Amino acid sequence: MTAPMTLDDADNADAPAKPAGTQTLLRGLTLLECVAAGVGDVKGIAARLGTPRSTTHRMLTSLVAEGYLHHIPHKGYLLGSKLIQLGQKALEQRPLVAVARPRIEALARQTGDTVHLGVAEGDEVFYLDKIAGTRGLEMRSRAGLRMPLASTGIGKALMLGLDPARWAGLHARACPEESAAPATPADRPRPPPWPEFAARMADYAAWGWAFDLEENELGIRCVAAPVRDARGGVAGAISVASATPYMPDDRMRALGPLVRAAADAISCDLGWTAA
Structure with missing residues (x-):
């Protein structure tokens, strides 16, 4: 019996073959980068990722559960305690x-x-x-x-x-050149x-x-x-x-x-x- 096609499989139907789970991993990392850049709402993150809101919400929920994100009701998502710990370890290493x-x-x-x-x-x-x-x-x-x-x-x-x-x-x-940034003040x-x-x-x-x-x-x-x-x-x-x-x-x-x-x-x- 052929296994049902998943969302990631559908998204990658015409893309070069990648190891299983790679697309999901990259999306998760991109999601974290969005939150780090200040995009903390489901709508904004979904737009950045190009994924349905339902999919985005599932990813967010999973990352919150694992401590990679923190959710504040009615305000949005922030980087979680596990990322703070990993960042400190990265510096120490x-x-x-x-x-x-x-x-x-x-x-x-x-x-x-x-x-x-x-x-x-x-x-x-x-x-x-x-x-x-x-x-x-x-x-x-x-x-x-x-x-x-x-x-x-x-x-x-x-x-x-x-x-x-x-x-x-x-x-x-x-x-x-100023021409590349015309709005930049001259005294910058x-x-x-x-x-x-x-x-x-x-x-x-x-x-x-x-x-x-x-x-x-x-x-x-x-x-x-x-x-x-x-x-x-x-x-x-x-x-x-x-x-x-x-x-x-x-x-x-x-x-x-x-x-x-x-x-x-x-x-x-x-x-x-x-x-």
Whole structure:
């Protein structure tokens, strides 16, 4: 007897053969990404997935039952406790996070400012960790955030490990043409024009640390330095960030060696040996 065709079988009738359950798994992951992006209602999620509401509701109910989602009646769906636990485990399993955490916690206590840890993924910074400072400041950075390399201090520190021939392209990535975003305000934070940016990067390469002078977020400045691995390559970067009143030019210059020393300590923990 031929088994009845399931919804997934019908959807995939004309698609290339995939392992059993693959489509359902991918839909479930896409559903979680929808909720993470703020789409929390059945109608909106169904529209994103292209599935009937009844199917979407069954998927949501299953994910709630397993703890991957949390449902608030009349409000919608949120990411659940199991995803929070998995996210924390994912961070813990990144060796750089585990090695760097005591160092960046100490740096945050020493400076009173917010400290970040990040790595380069493509032409973006991927923030791995954030230790809040004691000044009660709020900034948009968070673990899991991605930003163009050339628009952030931590990104410019990461760029110090790249061939300088790539800097211009990364600068262009962080400075899209106004014609591509006509609604963008002219005073939107962005890196300076290329000649000035290139001159600053040359200084950063000589110093061993980099600055963010409100190029990513208005009112926020930071000092960043690269973290190196046992082979001497740049494996990540850390930054100390605070509001502009706490980051005058003279303090940023004083923080440079301090941030680099912390980054070098993490590098040594990873097996790097200073030349």
